[in-house]
Amino acid sequence: MMFNKKLIASAVTSVALAGMGFVTTQVAPQAATQEVHADAWVNDYISKNNIKPVGIENREGTFNQWFGYENGVGKPEGVLIHETATPNATAENEVSYFNNHWKKLSTYVHAFIDGNKIINIKNTNYGVWGAGYTANQKYIQVELCNVNTADQFARSISNDAYYTAAKLIQYNLPFVPNKTVVTHKQAASWWHDTNHTDPDGYLARWGYDMNQFNDLVGKYYNNLKDHGTTDDQNGQTTQPSTPDPNxxxxxxxxxxxxxxxxxxxxxxxxxxxxxxxxxxxxxxxxxxxxxxxxxxxxxxxxxxxxxxxxxxxxxxxx
The missing domain is CATH 2.30.30 (SH3 type barrels.)
Structure with missing residues (x-):
């Protein structure tokens, strides 16, 4: 089975709303710079190797449930971080599997991220079935794919942090760790709708944790708000999904x-x-x-x- 952890989310009572089509934007994968050891400080590696997040690809997925969050359509309360628990499956693999099997699995998320791509498959104005009824009514939900090299892990973390920061900004939400950026493990401990503990174990295998992830999200969030790129102000590369001029x-x-x-x-x-x-x-x-x-x-x-x-x-x- 491509997606072996996902028999999870309790189905929500959805509001029947008209669906919308997504656009597709292809983004070229980034070339690896060099291999790193799993015990390296990932954020430092991202900075020293000038790793940039890729743009967000928006695609029309097959999830045909259209329900608003508890505060209304287009009003999420933050971003919830998952990991797939499927070794070596790419974002493309997971998107294909979800689109083909979500009815059987009774679960769906907004986006999948690996070291090369950010693929958004559900309009984030609407909820999904990813972390149990309560969390589904509150959060945009994103899955971090399991990768098999440390360099790809660093790139996937950069992409995940960018997606998280960009979505907070899109919905005019503050960056508040453990409130507007949460994990499936936290949601499960708060509301007991599921018993999952991701992404903590997967992050730990790479010598990483949510504190470090939140540091990177905060950096990207502030830089995007201040000058429209994920770089520090003296950086040279403009983030592709938020170019500036005009x-x-x-x-x-x-x-x-x-x-x-x-x-x-x-x-x-x-x-x-x-x-x-x-x-x-x-x-x-x-x-x-x-x-x-x-x-x-x-x-x-x-x-x-x-x-x-x-x-x-x-x-x-x-």
Whole structure:
């Protein structure tokens, strides 16, 4: 079985809401720099080797339950960290397995992360079935994949910390360890809906723990809020999912009166190209951080290089 720990989450009473389509954005894997020993201080290794998190890929998953959090749609209280307990299965492997088997497993999460990819498969405005009824009503949930080299572990931790920080910022949440960033183990001890203890054991196998992870999340959170990258202010590399210039942070609500979905385009310099196999579901909100002018229209970025026109989108600044 690809996913051997996940017969866990108690099903929630869901609110029947209209689904929305996700976009797909491919991100090239990063090349490894050098191998490290498992007892190395991972955060220091990430810094010394100039490891950068990859961008977030948003995909349409198969989980067809659409329920808001206990405070409402688009109002999570934080991010809950899992690990998969499946040795050597990549984020792609886990995404495929979840999408094919979630009904049998009665479980689903928002995202999977390994050393090369961050794949978000459920709109984080809505809850999932990952950690029992109570936690499901509160948290965005992300799975850290088990990797087999220390370098890949460091990269996966960088990606996981970035995803966590970015989601806190997206929903205007403070970074508060043990409150807005929690583990499945903590949720299980607080509410007893499950008996799981991840990710602590997996982190410990690499000489790592949640205190160190929270240090990295806090660094990324502050840097992203201060200047839009995960680097310290004198860093050279811009985080790919939050580039700056022409940064306009907010939300767009999309609607296409002539179809069930609003079309997307991509840009290569000044050349615009239609995205032919994806769209955004009507009457759905999307986070955006950039705007571009083209042929008399404003385009809002909703993924790494996918944009929706003001013909279909209404922008609200944040």
């Amino acid at each position: 940064k306009h942070v907010g939300r767009v609500n999309v609607n296409n009166p002539d179809s069930f979905a609003s079309p997307l385009v991509s840009f290569n310099g000044d050349t615009m190209k239609d995205v032919v196999n994806r769209g955004l579901g009507n009457n759905t909100p999307w986070y955006t951080d950039q705007q571009k002018q083209h042929d008399g229209h404003t385009y809002y970025r909703v993924s790494t290089n996918e944009w929706v026109s003001d013909q279909y989108a209404t922008f609200t600044a944040e």
